[in-house]
Amino acid sequence: MAKSQIKNEQSRILSDKKYTLREYTFDFLPANQTKWETHTREVFDRGHAAAVLLYNSAKNTVVLTEQFRYPVYLVNKQDTSIEVCAGLLDGDSPEACAIREAYEETGYKVSNLEAMGAVFTSPGVLTEKIHLFLAAYDETMSVGSGGGLEEEQEHINVLELSVDRAMKMVESGEICDAKTVLLLQAVQRKNTQKGIL
Numbered sequence: 001m002a003k004s005q006i007k008n009e010q011s012r013i014l015s016d017k018k019y020t021l022r023e024y025t026f027d028f029l030p031a032n033q034t035k036w037e038t039h040t041r042e043v044f045d046r047g048h049a050a051a052v053l054l055y056n057s058a059k060n061t062v063v064l065t066e067q068f069r070y071p072v073y074l075v076n077k078q079d080t081s082i083e084v085c086a087g088l089l090d091g092d093s094p095e096a097c098a099i100r101e102a103y104e105e106t107g108y109k110v111s112n113l114e115a116m117g118a119v120f121t122s123p124g125v126l127t128e129k130i131h132l133f134l135a136a137y138d139e140t141m142s143v144g145s146g147g148g149l150e151e152e153q154e155h156i157n158v159l160e161l162s163v164d165r166a167m168k169m170v171e172s173g174e175i176c177d178a179k180t181v182l183l184l185q186a187v188q189r190k191n192t193q194k195g196i197l
Ligand SMILES: Nc1nc2c(ncn2[C@@H]2O[C@H](COP(=O)(O)OP(=O)(O)O[C@H]3O[C@H](CO)[C@@H](O)[C@H](O)[C@@H]3O)[C@@H](O)[C@H]2O)c(=O)[nH]1
Pocket: 018, 049, 050, 051, 083, 086, 087, 088, 101, 128, 130, 152, 153, 154, 177
């Protein structure tokens, strides 16, 4: 089976402030076809990211963050978004980024990460790939104040919730961030396998 082909790729910058929005044009030959098409696509580049869900299997609880997200406010009129810890790699490995963000955002110093794959949350428009992790936590790892970085205007509340409560918030739509839903479902799957649920 013939694969699709791409040629004559060109791009121009539409916006280049904190992140970069480019318009790409390229010729595209769909798989198993003979007619080339010219495509134009706007693509937003803000680098790649890592996200980590802090999970305590003994208590069956998770630690989440709650913060104002303007895009969520624009669409849902919600004044906060409840999410797993996450941030841009900023030159770090995905693992180092997940550990750094967990500390900055929640004050927990986690170490043993379990990799849960990597996803594009909006492949039609965003280049961003988010590396997903689970990390065990307990009270002894809570060594910082969390809350995020003042210089980045982050005002983060830290929430500790039972997995059951968090899953109910997914069902009700209170939790609607894709990476958070994925990682909560991963924890729930683990519980099902262990016979907890
Ligand atoms: N000045 C300015 N600041 C920004 C902008 N966008 C974000 N910030 C600030 O910079 C901080 C960056 O924090 P990180 O923790 O590194 O990234 P993040 O925004 O939390 O990103 C993660 O979560 C997002 C929301 O779910 C995801 O979209 C993203 O992929 C990633 O996983 C944000 O919290 C916000 O305060 C911007 O356009 N301009």
